[in-house]
C-alpha cells in the first residue's frame with residue numbers, strides 16, 4: 250500500500266497518463282483489501298520507531314494549530330482558554346511559536362473590544378514558557394534580565410498586542426520553575442479551563458509536560474511520548490489528571506518552522522547543531538576584511554569598521570567547528586571546505602541542497618568591548634554577540650529562508 254501510494258504520487262508529478270491510471274488501479278485494488286494506506290514515515294515510525302529517510306523530515310506537513318484549536322480559543326460559551334507558548338532559551342527567536350502568538354494577540358484584541366461593548370469576554374490568555382534554561386550561562390545572568398528580555402522578544406515575534414499573563418523560565422531537565430508554572434496554570438485555567446501547550450519541534454514540550462505530570466503527583470504517569478525523533482506527537486492529545494478537576498490539558502504536535510536552520514538538516518547534522526549542555530562562548534577579536542564561519546552554515550563578514558577591531562562571540566553547539574579567516578578567501582572556503590572541515594553539512598553535495606547562499610546586512614554600534622551591544626541570532630543555530638567601541642557594517646551569509654534577526658544582547 251505504501252509503495253503504491255508513493256509511486257502514484259510520484260507519477261502524477263508529470264509522467265504519462267496511462268501509467269498514472271495503472272498506479273491508481275493498483276492503489277484501488279489495494280484499498281479493496283481494506284488496507285489502511287499510511288505515509289512511509291508513519292509506517293516507519295509505527296513499525297520500526299525510526300524515520301527511514303531523515304532527509305524527508307522537512308517535507309512533512311506542519312501541524313495547523315490555527316485550524317485545529319483557533320475556533321475553540323475564541324469560543325464565547327466555551328471554557329476559558331490558556332495557551333502555553335513555549336520557546337527554547339538557546340534559540341528563542343527561531344523556536345517562538347509566533348503564528349500562534351499572533352492568533353492569541355488578535356483574539357485578545359477582539360475580546361477586549363467585546364468587553365468594552367459590555368459583552369461578556371472569555372479572554373484567551375497566554376503564558377510564555379522559556380524552556381531549557383539550563384542551556385544558558387545562568388550564573389552570569391540575572392533572572393530578571395532574562396525575564397524582561399524574553400518578554401520583549403515575544404512581543405517582537407507576535408506584535409505589541411500580545412498580552413502575557415506571565416513569563417516562566419524553566420528547565421524540565423533540572424526541575425527549575427516547574428512547580429511555579431503548574432501553580433500558575435492551575436490558577437489561570439480555573440476548574441474548567443482548556444490549556445493548550447504549543448511549541449516548535451524539539452522545544453522540550455514532551456519533557457516539560459512529563460515534568461509537570463510528575464510535579465502534580467501523578468503516580469507512574471501519564472507518560473507522554475518523549476520523542477527520539479522530533480515531531481512524533483502527531484495529533485492533539487488530551488492529557489488527563491494533571492490539572493485536577495475538570496480542567497483539560499492539550500498537547501499539540503510540534504510546529505515545523507521552515508525558518509529554523511535545523512528544519513532543513515538531516516538527523517545526523519541536527520545532532521551536531523543542537524545544544525545539549527550549558528552554552529560556552531567562543532570569542533574572536535577580528536578586523537575589517539575578516540570573517541567568522543560557523544561550520545558550513547553561516548558566515549559573518551566585517552565589511553566596515555570605524556575602529557581597529559571588533560569582538561565576535563559565537564554562541565552555538567560546541568560540536569560545530571568555527572573558522573576565522575580573510576573574507577577574500579570565502580568563495581574558496583565554500584568550494585573546498587564546506588561539508589568537509591566545516592560541518593554541517595556533512596557532505597559536500599549537501600551544500601547546494603541547503604539552498605541559495607544569501608547575504609543580509611546589519612549595522613552595529615557600541616561603546617564597550619566586554620559588554621555585547623547586539624546579538625545577531627540565526628534561527629535553529631545560535632547567535633553572534635557583537636562587542637565594539639565604534640560602528641560597523643556586518644554581512645551575514647546563510648541559506649535563503651533561514652531567519653536572521655538583530656536583537657538586544659542577552660549575555
Ligand code: GDP
Pocket residue numbers: 380381382383384419420421422423448449450451452453454455456457475476479480503525526
Ligand atoms: P518536543 O519535541 O518539544 O516534545 O521536545 P522533547 O521534550 O522531546 O525534547 C527535545 C530535546 O531537548 C530532547 O533531546 C530533550 O532531552 C531536550 N530537553 C528537553 N528539555 C530540556 C531541558 O530542560 N534542558 C535540556 N538541557 N535539554 C532538554
